[in-house]
Amino acid sequence: MTAEQFIIDDRENNLFRVNREAFTSEDVLQRERKEIFGKTWLYVGHESEIPGKNDFQTRDVGGRPVIFNRDRHGDVRVLLNTCLHRGSSVCRHSSGNAKIFTCFYHGWAYRNSGELVNVPGNEDYKSEPAAVYKGLQSPAQVDSYRGLYFVNFDPDAPDLLTFLGEARYFIDLAADQSPEGVAILEGTHKYSLKANWKLLVENSIDGYHAKSVHHTHFEMMMELGATPPMLGKDTVNGIAPAGMGTEFPNGHATLMYPANGLPLATDSVKQTLAGLRAQAEQAFGENYANAMFGLARNSVFFPSLILIDLSFGLTLRTFYPVSASETLVTGWQIIPKGVDEEFVKYRIDNALTFWGPAGLATPDDVEALEQAQKGFGARGEVGWSDVSKGMGKPVPAANDELQMRSWWREWNRRITGEQLPTEGTSFVPFDKQGVDA
Amino acid sequence: MTSVSETPSITTRSAIEEFLFHEAGLIDRWRLEEWLDLFTLDCTYEVPATDHPDADPGLTWSLIHDGRTMLEQRVIRLKKPEAHAEFPHSQTSRIVGNVQILDETDESISVTANFIIHRAKAGKFDTYVGRYEYELVPRNSSFLIRRKRAVLAHDMLDPQGKISFII
Numbered sequence: 243m244t245a246e247q248f249i250i251d252d253r254e255n256n257l258f259r260v261n262r263e264a265f266t267s268e269d270v271l272q273r274e275r276k277e278i279f280g281k282t283w284l285y286v287g288h289e290s291e292i293p294g295k296n297d298f299q300t301r302d303v304g305g306r307p308v309i310f311n312r313d314r315h316g317d318v319r320v321l322l323n324t325c326l327h328r329g330s331s332v333c334r335h336s337s338g339n340a341k342i343f344t345c346f347y348h349g350w351a352y353r354n355s356g357e358l359v360n361v362p363g364n365e366d367y368k369s370e371p372a373a374v375y376k377g378l379q380s381p382a383q384v385d386s387y388r389g390l391y392f393v394n395f396d397p398d399a400p401d402l403l404t405f406l407g408e409a410r411y412f413i414d415l416a417a418d419q420s421p422e423g424v425a426i427l428e429g430t431h432k433y434s435l436k437a438n439w440k441l442l443v444e445n446s447i448d449g450y451h452a453k454s455v456h457h458t459h460f461e462m463m464m465e466l467g468a469t470p471p472m473l474g475k476d477t478v479n480g481i482a483p484a485g486m487g488t489e490f491p492n493g494h495a496t497l498m499y500p501a502n503g504l505p506l507a508t509d510s511v512k513q514t515l516a517g518l519r520a521q522a523e524q525a526f527g528e529n530y531a532n533a534m535f536g537l538a539r540n541s542v543f544f545p546s547l548i549l550i551d552l553s554f555g556l557t558l559r560t561f562y563p564v565s566a567s568e569t570l571v572t573g574w575q576i577i578p579k580g581v582d583e584e585f586v587k588y589r590i591d592n593a594l595t596f597w598g599p600a601g602l603a604t605p606d607d608v609e610a611l612e613q614a615q616k617g618f619g620a621r622g623e624v625g626w627s628d629v630s631k632g633m634g635k636p637v638p639a640a641n642d643e644l645q646m647r648s649w650w651r652e653w654n655r656r657i658t659g660e661q662l663p664t665e666g667t668s669f670v671p672f673d674k675q676g677v678d679a
Numbered sequence: 680m681t682s683v684s685e686t687p688s689i690t691t692r693s694a695i696e697e698f699l700f701h702e703a704g705l706i707d708r709w710r711l712e713e714w715l716d717l718f719t720l721d722c723t724y725e726v727p728a729t730d731h732p733d734a735d736p737g738l739t740w741s742l743i744h745d746g747r748t749m750l751e752q753r754v755i756r757l758k759k760p761e762a763h764a765e766f767p768h769s770q771t772s773r774i775v776g777n778v779q780i781l782d783e784t785d786e787s788i789s790v791t792a793n794f795i796i797h798r799a800k801a802g803k804f805d806t807y808v809g810r811y812e813y814e815l816v817p818r819n820s821s822f823l824i825r826r827k828r829a830v831l832a833h834d835m836l837d838p839q840g841k842i843s844f845i846i
Binding site for chain 2: 337430434506594
């Protein structure tokens with residue numbers, strides 16, 4: 243049975259193919275749950291979402307219910323949201339402020355740092371449950387980078403910084419946009435799509451589909467006096483108008499292109515932006531500030547954290563599979579701290595022209611992915627998808643498919659154990675001197 | 680919101696209902712240019728995020744926060760065959776009910792109503808439910824919409840994962 247082969251990586255003919263079984267098989271999903279969602283770093287939330295002591299957010303991360311919270315001492319925790327007694331959730335609100343989490347089923351109560359502190363009928367146990375069970379469990383590893391919290395359910399996995407590697411600079415470019423830092427705005431885009439989660443991975447770092455799927459958005463931008471992505475004339479930090487794709491170890495990848503016009507921007511908004519840029523220039527140098535404000539970037543951090551950093555919005559998105567053909571998506575908007583209300587409004591309005599389940603572009607992506615999933619019904623006859631665009635080019639453009647190939651090779655390594663070589667070298671679009679210091 | 684207004688309304692509920700039913704009919708029949716004509720030039724059309732139904736969509740990551748320009752663009756886009764999520768157009772049937780006049784001044788009338796929208800598209804049949812909040816401005820013998828806010832009574836968009844049509 244050759245169904246074990248998911249990838250054809252033909253370097254001689256520059257052909258790259260993905261077996262469509264990877265998108266439809268429940269068996270593959272079970273392996274993904276173990277080998278990917280059980281062993282890689284998964285995004286939980288940003289520290290700005292739990293600013294005060296006892297604040298919490300409940301999330302599903304890689305299929306596990308968790309409480310992402312700040313305990314009564316101010317320490318950030320991630321607790322598995324399941325009572326040690328018989329499994330019920332100990333917290334059923336999506337967010338809030340609580341010192342104690344109590345399971346409503348039999349009343350076992352836990353401090354927000356996890357310790358089991360009350361068991362009704364405690365005297366009926368020979369060994370006290372609190373002594374036996376201690377408290378709510380946490381993922382094997384919890385770590386953060388620039389305010390972004392991740393978990394890993396594998397105690398043996400390499401640490402977060404090693405995992406992110408050089409790709410972390412794309413988080414820096416987002417996090418450094420204000421000297422006061424960045425924060426997640428209130429309000430979440432939470433929606434489902436009837437397609438395999440890997441289709442959304444591909445779509446999130448796919449510059450090729452922009453012209454065909456988002457044609458109407460491009461026309462709208464032009465009508466509002468803005469230049470759509472990849473259609474400008476400027477070169478920024480050596481990156482041509484057509485942009486470029488780049489890969490990093492561990493399956494992370496980025497496509498970047500010169501950032502273009504700002505639809506709906508007022509003079510005040512442009513001033514605020516110029517101010518942020520001037521501050522960045524002073525702190526990190528012109529080259530870094532150029533990369534930050536002059537380039538747009540779509541990045542994937544393996545397996546499913548997406549950071550889309552455009553001049554008119556900064557969107558964070560993560561998603562996890564419900565089944566082989568259904569995915570739950572959560573999207574947030576990031577805002578530089580310390581900017582005026584007009585700027586915040588502008589960023590929101592601009593970003594909303596594109597993103598989210600009611601945006602003027604995202605629903606068309608969802609439509610494309612759902613139609614692809616439908617198309618996989620013919621996988622018995624048409625068994626492979628093509629991801630070859632730009633393969634073999636010394637510098638792939640933003641609308642080539644290096645990013646997906648990089649991601650798929652890591653996916654393949656984790657699922658089958660087969661290690662395939664990368665195509666080229668990682669590239670960071672700024673001079674790192676002074677940034678690491 | 681449930682208390683009965685002490686000052687009797689000059690505008691009748693049936694006049695408001697007539698207007699809201701007319702609006703619903705225009706959208707269901709995809710007469711979106713005519714629908715756009717129901718709005719003032721300083722209008723807003725808002726849909727808050729499902730996890731922050733009471734928030735200001737101008738200052739939070741909402742689902743929709745359109746001013747007049749974006750509302751026009753939304754309609755222009757939806758009528759193009761390249762608006763893939765809505766081509767072929769979805770079929771919707773909306774029921775507007777529980778209409779209440781909350782407040783009325785010479786300049787504007789504040790109205791709330793419930794909605795149920797059934798939508799069929801590509802073999803799927805979805806339901807969207809929630810509450811409308813309108814700020815209406817009297818004009819001739821009818822009204823214009825200065826603000827329309829659709830607050831979804833969903834805790835997330837599932838199984839219906841997209842709002843690619845007008846709600």
